[in-house]
Amino acid sequence: MTNRPVEITLTGSPKEMGAQHGSLLREQIGNLAEIRCELLGRLYGLAALETAKLVAESMCSVMAKRTPEALAETTATARSAEIPFWKLLVAGAFSDISDVVSRTFRIKPNPHLECTLLPLRTSKGVVILGTWDSHASAVDSLILCRRQPASGPETLALSTAGWPMQQGVTSAGVGFAIANLVATTVSSGVSYIAALPHVCSGKSLAAVCKRLARVPHASARYYLICSESTQRSLEIIPGRQPGVTVDDLQCHTNHFTDAVTEQYEGRTSTIRTSRERQVLGVAFSEQSPWHASAEQRIHDFAQSAMIQRGQGDDDRTGAIFLITPASGDLHFVVPAPAGEDDTPEVVHRNISICREGE
Template sequence: MKLEIEEPPKIVLKGTPKEIGLGHGRQLRTQIHRQLAIYEEMFEYTAKMPWEQVRALAEEFRASLETKTPDLYAEMQGIAEGAERDLLDIVALNCRSEISFGSFEDGCTSLSWKKRADARVLAQNWDWTHMVKENLALMAIEQVGKPKIYMVTEAGIVGKIGYNSAGVGTCLNAIKAHPCVSSKLPIHIALRVCLESTSVEDALQRMAALGGVASCQHILIADAQSSLGLELSPLGDVHLKEDQYGIVTHTNHLLENRFVSEPPSWAPGSEARLDRVRELSHELVEAGVKGNGITPALLRDAVFSDMLNAPRSICSQPEPERHRTVRSETLFNIVMNLDLNDLRAEVVVGQPGSGMETAVLKMPW
């Protein structure tokens, strides 16, 4: 018998940037306060960094964000006001990947797949500390003159994993490599820039115009006509194209970007997960799966619930011996259908196929 677990809140935000932020902060106030407590403990454990030092580093990003992305800066001001927290706390949440300087160890597996010339499927398992699961939210954002956004995010964070009404979708894989440059875009801000874009090409142009990203990360981005694996870094980017099957896959290590150097074996299991997701997706191709046969249920069952090499499997399992702030596991799976005639996504919170996940959540809802 499947256990019922609590579904994340679904919130709709609209209006000016400040109004969107206020709604976010007020509706997710409890979750934002919990997130800040979690990250305070995580920074202390992983980097021996007290929260005041985190806030001091956040100030470097705050000054840049105010100038480069004033709308998102106003949104963060609104979140802070709505949640009754200081602005630097909210900036720190949105720059946590950069401030950590690679002390955190995300583990995610992402996949895009060409259904036909004008449609893509974009999917991933998102792995992170179990402590943040209760602070996830499904969010719809409506802004004048911009595509409508549907995403799954952590409370207090303005950009993450999802898609928009123009058919642009984003997935995220953390990468650990120096340097970090605070005058450039934090990765969660870059994700939001992508989700406000009208195509993959538009997103690339917008990020370039803003000076590129602050830290080394991978965004798997797709629209209906194309997909690219963006191995991003402050020193230069590399774009991974679809393979002969129309597929792009990625985990948590760089495949082709040689502008930066990764610490050896910083993400144990990443290479095995990459081999496995490629093996499983190619098996589906060889079995004749294509077009409308590439369904969310099939991907959850045949790929994203896979437990080979557990605990560091595609469906990541917790390691009890690790400190709770870094005890990573799969927290949700998302599968997006990027077809302008049928834009939608399915989300399960928890480990797909485990019996410990939510029922399928639909976007739009």
């Protein structure tokens, strides 16, 4: 893989943006869908694919009521990419689909450790430093998507082929990032990746958080939302809306951190390692200079023990990113695979900020 993901720009109505996405990335979307469907079958058996179809149908029903514009956009993507919508959901919402399917077959959820998120107060305001981690076989699906809807804020985000956003910033000056959680419960709801286009259409941090808290989720999820001066962390438990807000700046590594939510922790087999990684993140935040450049922070973070370099089904860090909501900046690198001695170039992209009332 090169050190720069495919970059796309989408414009127009939700349906138009979805059709453009599917047409531009038809091959990448199809490849990711096949990789994820094959992995789902190996983890839970071939019957899991039929269950995944039923889960996708349930998600579609909720999306039609709660996030209709996101449904219009993503169904247009699937149609244009020439794959069934349920496969697009498996491809982009794999962790949520896997969580629900595992409960159906009474199998322990996938124990993999994934993204690390670290909010920092810097000379440029609150920033989000983090990793986008996935099964190594899916890392080639990473894209950079600039989205310019006919109405509402624009977005600039890293994501997986077929879906418009996972970690990024909006033209309203709101930064956003997500991390997986596994709770002891699942529910009828939408996937995080289908919720984000609706959530990020909010025109302020308060509006984004309000939308987020009202969307019913199928599986647990951690959201880090911030503006130049304010940060909000929400831990979502399926079936128990709204999410619990944690206001202090802290590193998050895929386990519940709030006293109210930690009783729902469903990934006990990895909780110790996850907390050890959180300690590393806290130590990094204390050592990170107040005036350090984005490039320096990313290169320093790349040397930390939280970066994963697995192959095949093992976890691998597909990107290290730094989001600066105040200026609309997104910096990122794609780390080299294990065994390769490489210092990748930091890629910088920007979105113009226009806050509500300006």
